[in-house]
Amino acid sequence: MPSRPAAATLARALVLAVVLGTGACTPGDATPADPTAATPAIPTTPATTPHPGLPPAGQVIDYQLGGGYQPADGVAGVIRDVTDTPADGLWSGCYVNGFQTQPAERDRWLTEYPDLVLRSADGAPVIDPGWPDELLLDTSTPERRAGIAAVLGPVIADCAARGFDAVELDNLDTWTRSDGRLTEDDAVAMATLLVDAGHRAGLAVGQKNAPDLGDRGRTEAGFDFAVAEECERYDECEAYTGFYGTAVIDIEYADDLSGPWSEVCADPQLPAATVLRDRDLTAPGDPEHVFDRC
Secondary structure: OOHOOOOOOOOHHHHHHHHHHHHOOOOOOOOOOOOOOOOOOOOOOOOOOOOOOOOOOOOOOOEEOOOOOOOOOOEEEEEOOOOOOOOOOOEEEEEEEEOOOOOHHHHHHHHHHHHHEOOOOOOOOOOOOOEEEEEEEEOOHHHHHHHHHHHHHHHHHHHHOOOOOOOEEEOOOHHHHOOOOOOOHHHHHHHHHHHHHHHHOEEEEEOOOOOHHHHHHHHHHOOOOEEOOOOOOOOOOOHHHHHHHHHHHEEOOOOOOOOOHHHHOOOOOOOOEEEEEOOOOOOOOOOOOOOEEE
């Protein structure tokens, strides 16, 4: 698995390649149902219309995965866990773990969908080393990708039914920690199915992290916006804004900033929709709670 700085270097190179290539041309981003500071405008083509469920451009979006709470004044939207509810009167994104199992669902996946869990050579489930209570899903074949989509499609549709505007699909980058069992192409193919499920439900769909995908998340998988964690800390913001323009939500964490918050906010590449949060995304009243914006 490449280090974050290495991934950032690759991502910047991909953005530069797209820019140079363009210049050389001549005119002419609940419980599984049983299966069955400036940034450019959002890049579009004449055949592309921005999705109506996009987050408000350049506005503050609070990242509330640790539990929903009343947003601060001036906050235009929230992202909350799939088990939570939308925020009244505000844009609301629904967090879905699209490529790994949620801790509470681990046993269900192993019992009901064992063939959809990635396995090591000895048959043991492959565990995310950073989140040892989460198992990687097996996106390596069309049949298994279809099976995963059959499980998660109803979950995504339920986000729409409960009033969310968009869905964020987490752990797109599982191929980077699969010991070669999964590929980037597998991830893009799986993402395409889940993005299609979101669009059918009327939701905008957000790419979570994975800046080294370059433009593939937008142009191949069809993501509408991006949710980036610590893009300023790892100098990756242009890898998102270069393809999604103002439709980028960034979360920086208070325990690992690149410098004082005032200096982070002064970074000209920082997306306007950037917030400062505590690592555990706690609610107000918790002694660890942190929330700020530029």
